[in-house]
Amino acid sequence: MSTHTEPPYPQTPRTTPTRYRDRATWEREAVHAILDEGYLCHLGFVVDGAPVVLPTIYARVGDRLYVHGSTGSRPLRAAADPGMPVCVTVTLVDGLVLTRSAFNHSINFRSVVAHGTAHRVTDPAELAVALDALVDQVVPGRSADCRPADAKELAATAVVRLDLDEVSAKVRADDADDEPADLALPHWAGVVPVRTVRGTPVPDAALPPEQPLPPYLRDAG
Incomplete structure (x- = not known):
């Protein structure tokens, strides 16, 4: 069976x-795995000719990334048609790489960078899916x-959508990498x-003392 x-x-x-370049991958499974494990992304865009980067929560649904914001945010209001050029990054730190020389210190990491045009989500059905996904990204099962x-809260909430058309992952998972001449250093x-x-x-x-812990929290690692 194939x-x-x-x-x-x-x-x-x-x-x-x-x-x-050998650390980069464009495989969907690798990109999705990193996005699904993270909690925060950094949303980068340009306002009045100056770069802006905002940390915020996000969620992936298929080949789309949903990013949370506020309707009072001027940059997110700019994501209405025709959309806003953005760069979204997610980084997971796996290890601190200590070497004998200061120059070769590094970090083991997994990261995703996505480029594209973000659009404000206005369709009620899509917005409901996106908001549930944002909650479940933090704690799976919590949206239910x-x-x-409510209507007032929805009016204050903005969600932008970025299709994952131009995206890649990069991974460093290596040991310390010292120069041969430094290996004998103490x-x-x-x-x-x-x-x-x-x-x-x-x-x-x-919370009432008798309120049980939900299964999705008991089973969380």
């Missing part, structure tokens, strides 16, 4: 790194276990692993 694999994203000049946004070298760990949930003070 296994169907989606074709990779197309390579473009903007998604092809000029350094360490909380009150949906300094520790190696990798310090870094990982994000969820702690034990702390109930809200107003």
Whole structure:
């Protein structure tokens, strides 16, 4: 039985790194895995000729990325037709790479960079899907276990959509890389692993003592 694999994203000049090209990948599975694991993205755009970068939450639905914002934000208002050119980045840190020389210190990471034109989500059905996805990106299963946004809250919330047409991932997962002449130096070298760990949930003070912990929190790693 053959296994169907989606074709990779197309390579473009903007998604092809000029350094360490061997660390780049355009495979959909790799790109999606990084996006699905993260919590925050950085949304970059230009306002009045000056660059702006905002940290915010995001969620992937298929080959679309939804980014959360406020209707009071001037840049997000600019995402209405004809859209706003943006660059979205997501980075996960996996390790601190310590070498014998200061120059060769590095970080093991997984990252995604996406370019394109962002559009404001106005269709009610799509907006409902996007908002549920944004909640579930933080805690999977949470959107079904909380009150949906009311009309006033929806009016204050903006979501922009970026189709993942021009996107790539880059990964460093290597050991310390010292120069041969430095290997005899008396300094520790190696990798310090870094990982994000969820702690034990702390109930809200107003929560009834008998309120059970939801399964999606009990089972979360």
